[in-house]
Amino acid sequence: MRAHTIEQTRVAEAFERERRLFADEHPRSRELFDRAGSSLFNGVPMPFMTEWPGDFPIYVADAEGAEVVDVDGHRYADLCLGDTGAMTGHAPPATVEAMMEQFRHGASHMLPTEDSVWVAEELQRRFHLPFWQFALSATDANRFALRVARHVTGRPKILVFNWCYHGTVDETITTVVDGVAGPREGNVGPPIDPTMTTKVVEWNDVPALEAALLQGDIACVLAEPAMTNVGIIMPEPGFHDALRRLTRETGTPLLLDETHTLCAGPGGCTAEWGLDPDIVVVGKPLASGLPAAAYGFSKDVSERFLEGWDPEVSVTGGLGGTLAGNALSAKLMRVTMESVLTQEAYRGMIALADRYTRGVRGAIDHAGLAWHITQLGCRAEYRFRADPPRNGTESVQAEERPLMRFMHLYALNRGVLLTPFHNMALMSPATTERQVDLGVQVFDSALEELMSEA
Numbered sequence: 001m002r003a004h005t006i007e008q009t010r011v012a013e014a015f016e017r018e019r020r021l022f023a024d025e026h027p028r029s030r031e032l033f034d035r036a037g038s039s040l041f042n043g044v045p046m047p048f049m050t051e052w053p054g055d056f057p058i059y060v061a062d063a064e065g066a067e068v069v070d071v072d073g074h075r076y077a078d079l080c081l082g083d084t085g086a087m088t089g090h091a092p093p094a095t096v097e098a099m100m101e102q103f104r105h106g107a108s109h110m111l112p113t114e115d116s117v118w119v120a121e122e123l124q125r126r127f128h129l130p131f132w133q134f135a136l137s138a139t140d141a142n143r144f145a146l147r148v149a150r151h152v153t154g155r156p157k158i159l160v161f162n163w164c165y166h167g168t169v170d171e172t173i174t175t176v177v178d179g180v181a182g183p184r185e186g187n188v189g190p191p192i193d194p195t196m197t198t199k200v201v202e203w204n205d206v207p208a209l210e211a212a213l214l215q216g217d218i219a220c221v222l223a224e225p226a227m228t229n230v231g232i233i234m235p236e237p238g239f240h241d242a243l244r245r246l247t248r249e250t251g252t253p254l255l256l257d258e259t260h261t262l263c264a265g266p267g268g269c270t271a272e273w274g275l276d277p278d279i280v281v282v283g284k285p286l287a288s289g290l291p292a293a294a295y296g297f298s299k300d301v302s303e304r305f306l307e308g309w310d311p312e313v314s315v316t317g318g319l320g321g322t323l324a325g326n327a328l329s330a331k332l333m334r335v336t337m338e339s340v341l342t343q344e345a346y347r348g349m350i351a352l353a354d355r356y357t358r359g360v361r362g363a364i365d366h367a368g369l370a371w372h373i374t375q376l377g378c379r380a381e382y383r384f385r386a387d388p389p390r391n392g393t394e395s396v397q398a399e400e401r402p403l404m405r406f407m408h409l410y411a412l413n414r415g416v417l418l419t420p421f422h423n424m425a426l427m428s429p430a431t432t433e434r435q436v437d438l439g440v441q442v443f444d445s446a447l448e449e450l451m452s453e454a
């Protein structure tokens with residue numbers, strides 16, 4: 001069967017209709033955005049908030065479970081979930097209660113609490129690494145972990161995979177385009193040319209990985225177990241074995257960033273796939289969306305880290321953050337793992353993602369489009385190409401921004417929130433079948449709208 005295609009003019013016209021509908025139905029958000037223009041740079045607290053597909057973002061009035069309510073009174077099935085920050089669902093009751101309780105006893109003492117020990121023990125159990133440290137964001141945890149890796153190896157560079165994202169970690173905001181490495185497009189004020197700090201190879205490219213590691217100057221390979229920030233790109237069979245073997249042979253610590261792949265299960269892909277990293281980073285939903293992250297490392301890394309460590313001198317040593325490891329985030333990490341992101345909750349979340357994936361796949365097939373959807377645990381993402389890409393470059397080449405913006409705005413106008421820069425749907429313990437079915441139905445009718453005869 002010949003695959004159908006979608007005409008760009010059809011997308012542009014449909015987007016224009018949705019843009020007007022969005023503006024008409026969100027007067028209060030528009031008002032706030034206009035007002036914000038004279039105090040917030042670009043009218044938003046963070047630059048990425050301008051990436052929502054209308055002319056302005058919706059302003060949130062309330063959020064509970066997997067539902068968001070905006071200031072105009074519209075209710076949304078939230079399949080974005082704060083781009084994983086709220087994979088717990090918004091305001092899970094157990095977390096709310098623990099937060100109120102802990103705050104009465106102080107949030108930030110610059111001293112450990114019993115909860116911090118509980119959290120480290122639980123992370124040990126989930127990720128099979130013995131020693132843990134806390135940070136306030138996954139970005140920070142990655143930055144600190146890279147410092148540790150440089151410290152223990154004495155090597156200058158890191159290696160990442162093309163089109164990765166690990167937060168705003170300076171060394172990682174780099175790509176190779178047509179064989180030329182440099183700062184990624186849109187990188188604001190890169191401190192130094194990232195080719196001085198970073199090697200970039202394509203995901204699933206074992207020979208390129210081997211050649212880069214053999215040069216002996218890599219302090220750390222930083223990777224997601226499956227790429228999730230350029231669509232979901234799974235490792236090919238044998239890739240993780242090769243990655244582990246080559247990093248071991250060259251004495252290069254392997255850092256797995258499980259911030260998004262925590263969607264695979266309580267111990268991320270590390271536990272689900274039996275991986276054996278030297279360092280793991282986890283953040284975002286770890287404290288139900290409040291600032292907290294953690295990085296754990298092996299006994300070997302820990303011993304080498306302690307060599308030459310002088311606490312008198314190493315007061316901060318670049319691993320800082322006055323509020324990091326605070327009592328409130330330790331409490332919230334504890335309650336999140338104890339009561340929210342439990343093994344049982346994952347079973348339900350993954351079943352919902354199965355349901356969504358089946359529904360979207362059915363709609364794609366019905367429309368006869370050469371698209372696909374990939375699922376990883378409770379996360380699923382469709383892409384505008386027939387086969388799953390092997391690497392970041394293949395995935396980026398299949399990007400169609402106008403089409404993506406249309407799909408997202410069409411969904412928004414019909415009560416479904418999708419992360420602006422992913423075609424991703426994420427399930428929380430609070431997500432319902434009804435919300436999943438709405439996501440599928442809206443996807444299906446978006447395709448109908450694009451494909452029906454004018």
Ligand SMILES: Cc1ncc(COP(=O)(O)O)c(C=O)c1O
Nearest residue numbers: 137138139165166167257259260
């Ligand atoms: C894989 C991965 N690691 C780290 C981060 C950074 O997380 P944060 O922005 O919470 O610091 C992100 C953010 O999207 C991410 O996708």
